[in-house]
Amino acid sequence: MKPQKIRFRVFLPSGLAVLTILALTVIGIYILENRNNDDAVREEIDELGKLFAHEVDKASELMNGLIFFIEKDKEIQKAWFLKDLDTLIANSSGIFNGILTDHKITHFYFHNLDQTCFLRVHKPTLRGDYIDRITLAQAIDTGKPAGGMEFGPFGTFTLRQVHPWIINNKIVGYIELGQEIAQIKRTLARNLDIELISILNKTYFAQEAWEAGQKMLGRNGDWDQFSNFVISSSTIQSIPKKIEPYLKDLESCEDEAHLSSIIKLSHNGREYRGGFKELIDAFDRDVGDFIILVDVTENVASSKRIAMILTILASVIYGVLFGFFWFFLGRVENQISESISKMKTLQGLIPICSTCKKIRDDSGSWNRLENYLVEHSEAEFTHGICKDCMKEHYGEFYTEKNDVATTKKKVG
Numbered sequence: 001m002k003p004q005k006i007r008f009r010v011f012l013p014s015g016l017a018v019l020t021i022l023a024l025t026v027i028g029i030y031i032l033e034n035r036n037n038d039d040a041v042r043e044e045i046d047e048l049g050k051l052f053a054h055e056v057d058k059a060s061e062l063m064n065g066l067i068f069f070i071e072k073d074k075e076i077q078k079a080w081f082l083k084d085l086d087t088l089i090a091n092s093s094g095i096f097n098g099i100l101t102d103h104k105i106t107h108f109y110f111h112n113l114d115q116t117c118f119l120r121v122h123k124p125t126l127r128g129d130y131i132d133r134i135t136l137a138q139a140i141d142t143g144k145p146a147g148g149m150e151f152g153p154f155g156t157f158t159l160r161q162v163h164p165w166i167i168n169n170k171i172v173g174y175i176e177l178g179q180e181i182a183q184i185k186r187t188l189a190r191n192l193d194i195e196l197i198s199i200l201n202k203t204y205f206a207q208e209a210w211e212a213g214q215k216m217l218g219r220n221g222d223w224d225q226f227s228n229f230v231i232s233s234s235t236i237q238s239i240p241k242k243i244e245p246y247l248k249d250l251e252s253c254e255d256e257a258h259l260s261s262i263i264k265l266s267h268n269g270r271e272y273r274g275g276f277k278e279l280i281d282a283f284d285r286d287v288g289d290f291i292i293l294v295d296v297t298e299n300v301a302s303s304k305r306i307a308m309i310l311t312i313l314a315s316v317i318y319g320v321l322f323g324f325f326w327f328f329l330g331r332v333e334n335q336i337s338e339s340i341s342k343m344k345t346l347q348g349l350i351p352i353c354s355t356c357k358k359i360r361d362d363s364g365s366w367n368r369l370e371n372y373l374v375e376h377s378e379a380e381f382t383h384g385i386c387k388d389c390m391k392e393h394y395g396e397f398y399t400e401k402n403d404v405a406t407t408k409k410k411v412g
Helices: 003-071 074-081 085-103 134-142 181-192 207-216 241-252 297-348 369-376 387-393 403-411
Strands: 107-111 117-120 146-151 157-167 170-180 194-201 229-234 263-267 270-280 286-295
Touching (some): 003 170, 003 270, 107 157, 134 170, 170 181, 181 229, 241 263, 263 286
Antiparallel strands (some): 194 286
């Protein structure tokens, strides 16, 4: 091994190994940080799902309380018994405007005993139709309040509460209040600084009715955007294009596989992570999902800062190690070079006895040639005898024809 090559032969493989280890460490920490962020997002989605269920319960309790006061209103009772539509509208419209403004209650009905709608306070011109909904059917069957999330005739998904209207111990009709799930989601999104998107399975409503409902609500829904479901509502003004691949994958997912997936996208300069939570209606059917998107811009920026700091730190450590070992191996190279250089000088200036051929060392002692060379080089010696010495010292035993064999015979 040439001395000037030691640094390259020793340091380059070990340096590359150290660099690889440092790089893998940084990458591993970055991946672990991302996994921790994903786990945190999953936990947050689970908590948001529970919070959504809690908000639904709160809204249900509120509507139950409001219906209790409405059914006790004497003027409304009187108009109902007289089937005085105009008076009923006049007395109930003020109530509806108040609960719409204060509590975002979007639906208010009076139903006949035969399950037909006597009055939609929120849309008075639409009346007299048969109401085929599970919540009303349950209230009729049990004679008790019933509620849950249900599709309306226009494909809207609404939280409903229906009470049997009991006057003098007799059921005289049914009062229903409803709040669009989209409204609950908007409130939740505003309070928690998240984004929510509702997607509903097309199996449960007709295209024409759904499009009419979207128009009535001032939305621009696209029935043909996806094969199996529609985007019903969203708290984002414009739904990110980058979310479409996740939705297309959703159509090919089996069972509930999509519920464990993490959505990652950028939108309007913000970073979002999210996932799916299933929507269960009053029939206990899985009718769709709502997508929860959490703004993780600061978390992503923090992860990038950590990765950058680790990269800089790893670079500094590598640079220090590189410099130290480069310097250390350089000194070793120099020492080896000096030793080799000295050995070559001694070989060129070796003081040797012209008679006995002994060599004088630096201390002035005379050494046999082979001893000196063994001590000052990597050479080793084996001993034999040449022809000339054989003739000179053992002439009587020497034969020209087979000197080796004769020597062995005589000496042995």
